[in-house]
Amino acid sequence: MAAEFLRIDKLVKAFGTNQVVKGVDVSFNQGEFVTLLGPSGCGKTTILRMIAGFEKPTSGSITVDGHDITTLAPNKRQIGMVFQAYALFPNMNVADNVGFGLKIANVPRAQREARVEEMLKLIGLTGYGKRFPFELSGGQQQRVALARALAPSPRMLLLDEPLSALDAKIRVSLREQIREIQRELGITTVFVTHDQEEALSISDRIVVMNAGNVEQFGAPFEIYNRPQTRFVATFVGQLNTLNATVADAGRKSVQIGASTVTIPALPATARTGEAIALTMRPEAVSLSDVTGRDIQLEGRVAEVHFLGSVIRLKVDLGGNTISLDTFNDQRTPPPTHGTPVRLGIASSDVLVLGS
Amino acid sequence: MTRGKPWAWVVFGLAALYFLLPLIATVDFSLRIRRGTYSLDAYLNVLADPRFQQTFSYSIFIGLTTILVGIFIVLPAAYYVRLRLPQLRPLVEFVTLLPLIIPAIILVFGYIRLYSSSSWLPLLGWQVGGQYIGGPILLTFAYVALGLPYMYRAIDTGLRTIDVQTLTEAATILGANQFAILAQVILPNIVVAVLSGAFLTLAIVIGEFTIASLLNQQVFGVYMQNVGANRAFEPAALAVISFVITWGAMGMIQLLARFAPKTARKE
Numbered sequence: 157m158a159a160e161f162l163r164i165d166k167l168v169k170a171f172g173t174n175q176v177v178k179g180v181d182v183s184f185n186q187g188e189f190v191t192l193l194g195p196s197g198c199g200k201t202t203i204l205r206m207i208a209g210f211e212k213p214t215s216g217s218i219t220v221d222g223h224d225i226t227t228l229a230p231n232k233r234q235i236g237m238v239f240q241a242y243a244l245f246p247n248m249n250v251a252d253n254v255g256f257g258l259k260i261a262n263v264p265r266a267q268r269e270a271r272v273e274e275m276l277k278l279i280g281l282t283g284y285g286k287r288f289p290f291e292l293s294g295g296q297q298q299r300v301a302l303a304r305a306l307a308p309s310p311r312m313l314l315l316d317e318p319l320s321a322l323d324a325k326i327r328v329s330l331r332e333q334i335r336e337i338q339r340e341l342g343i344t345t346v347f348v349t350h351d352q353e354e355a356l357s358i359s360d361r362i363v364v365m366n367a368g369n370v371e372q373f374g375a376p377f378e379i380y381n382r383p384q385t386r387f388v389a390t391f392v393g394q395l396n397t398l399n400a401t402v403a404d405a406g407r408k409s410v411q412i413g414a415s416t417v418t419i420p421a422l423p424a425t426a427r428t429g430e431a432i433a434l435t436m437r438p439e440a441v442s443l444s445d446v447t448g449r450d451i452q453l454e455g456r457v458a459e460v461h462f463l464g465s466v467i468r469l470k471v472d473l474g475g476n477t478i479s480l481d482t483f484n485d486q487r488t489p490p491p492t493h494g495t496p497v498r499l500g501i502a503s504s505d506v507l508v509l510g511s
Numbered sequence: 512m513t514r515g516k517p518w519a520w521v522v523f524g525l526a527a528l529y530f531l532l533p534l535i536a537t538v539d540f541s542l543r544i545r546r547g548t549y550s551l552d553a554y555l556n557v558l559a560d561p562r563f564q565q566t567f568s569y570s571i572f573i574g575l576t577t578i579l580v581g582i583f584i585v586l587p588a589a590y591y592v593r594l595r596l597p598q599l600r601p602l603v604e605f606v607t608l609l610p611l612i613i614p615a616i617i618l619v620f621g622y623i624r625l626y627s628s629s630s631w632l633p634l635l636g637w638q639v640g641g642q643y644i645g646g647p648i649l650l651t652f653a654y655v656a657l658g659l660p661y662m663y664r665a666i667d668t669g670l671r672t673i674d675v676q677t678l679t680e681a682a683t684i685l686g687a688n689q690f691a692i693l694a695q696v697i698l699p700n701i702v703v704a705v706l707s708g709a710f711l712t713l714a715i716v717i718g719e720f721t722i723a724s725l726l727n728q729q730v731f732g733v734y735m736q737n738v739g740a741n742r743a744f745e746p747a748a749l750a751v752i753s754f755v756i757t758w759g760a761m762g763m764i765q766l767l768a769r770f771a772p773k774t775a776r777k778e
Contacts, residue, residue, distance in 0.1 A: 210680055230683045243681035246772040247699035257685035
């Protein structure tokens with residue numbers, strides 16, 4: 157990955173007394189696809205709008221390629237942006253929409269038309285130039301919006317929840333297309349979403365945000381497998397919690413029900429006799445004795461959710477309920493409600509999270 | 512609904528009679544210039560009168576100028592209020608309603624007091640090439656004020672049909688300045704609403720008498736009053752012509768509404 161391209165330094169934004177971005181410090185590399193992920197109201201869109209220049213930071217700075225753009229007007233920033241609501245100009249056809257930025261920049265007509273054709277080819281809408289936005293489906297409109305943002309060759313691309321107004325199937329195919337185009341052009345991209353699956357599937361790195369702060373910044377694998385805070389662990393993916401007691405803090409052993417197991421992730425601050433919460437992902441729990449799963453627990457099936465290729469079970473352990481995912485086996489039907497089952501968990505997959 | 516239907520027709524019939532009878536009577540009267548037979552002589556007399564042609568074309572000129580000045584003032588104001596100062600909308604709406612509350616005669620006396628040749632800003636006495644231009648300028652501005660309630664509401668309604676903020680942001684991030692955004696993105700998308708305001712303004716300007724008369728401007732309204740004072744059948748013909756122009760303007764609004772840019776669908 158190339159050098160630092162976008163730097164956000166101690167960025168603060170307050171609306172009256174309400175501080176929505178609280179001193180965010182992050183930097184993104186050239187050509188990187190970074191996602192700002194978090195629940196509604198966490199400040200992710202506000203950060204994106206500050207990068208675009210639509211909101212003025214209360215304090216802090218934004219630097220692009222070494223140039224401070226904090227106070228630069230949005231129309232001078234050379235940034236492309238795709239909006240949640242598409243924002244295509246209803247009075248213009250597809251070609252005019254895509255060529256708008258070039259027309260504003262006084263690019264000669266012939267050059268402009270060639271670039272528009274190139275962009276329409278890139279998004280797979282060759283021949284759609286004469287159509288108007290109302291004649292296109294939502295997915296097609298968003299692709300046109302992407303082409304329009306990319307046509308003037310911006311320094312970076314901002315995507316403000318561009319997929320949230322689309323139906324599930326189109327959302328998946330369009331996000332793959334966006335990622336493919338981003339890789340092809342090598343353009344630094346900041347993507348805002350509240351959909352963790354979307355973030356995990358297309359990002360080089362993810363900034364997980366909560367209440368105006370960055371909770372964790374890292375690659376999807378790290379975010380999912382090594383969450384640094386309870387918020388990240390619960391917001392990104394499903395999480396099981398098991399109540400346990402520290403049996404011997406020095407030897408990192410804990411007691412879960414009748415069994416005592418060693419938990420490598422037990423923090424040094426844990427004290428013997430202390431009640432703790434152990435967490436693990438559903439896929440870290442298996443339905444039978446599998447080699448390497450040193451924690452064995454017994455319970456009864458409480459719920460069965462057949463999701464197609466995956467079956468999600470909820471197992472009552474007498475005080476604790478645990479979710480686990482198992483692949484669908486065409487020859488064996490899933491266990492039914494009330495069936496006694498034995499669960500296996502690898503102690504190395506268990507996390508002990510602080511608040 | 513079915514039980515109430517006959518009464519609805521009765522009310523409709525009474526209302527139609529209330530509006531149509533005077534109109535039918537006027538048309539009938541305008542055609543009776545010759546004893547015992549219908550003829551279009553009153554209309555031909557009016558159309559052949561050079562003062563009709565002169566005042567009518569002057570009124571059209573003032574009307575078009577009023578529309579242009581009105582759009583130039585109201586469009587950026589309504590756009591800016593909607594985009595940046597939505598909390599000021601009630602105040603702006605109140606201000607734009609004032610011309611309906613304050614009689615035109617008060618406005619024109621205010622103008623005369625402020626801009627007469629003895630005032631500190633003698634606009635009425637301005638001359639260019641021997642022509643007094645203060646009168647037409649003041650008349651235009653007075654008509655802009657008179658048309659304000661209609662022009663502002665038409666434009667504001669148009670702005671309500673589009674996502675002003677997102678379209679503005681989308682155009683801005685593509686490099687457009689405020690003028691380009693207004694001219695190339697906002698105006699084309701509300702052009703039907705703007706034209707509605709324009710035709711309403713034109714309808715008002717064509718028939719206006721008070722302000723023009725007191726500013727000594729020979730417009731169509733003043734001509735109609737002069738003819739009305741001296742002739743019998745021609746004023747009725749003029750009233751019918753005036754109605755036709757107003758209805759034509761209203762019809763144009765309906766017709767143009769079909770050509771509004773369609774809002775894109777969402778999935």
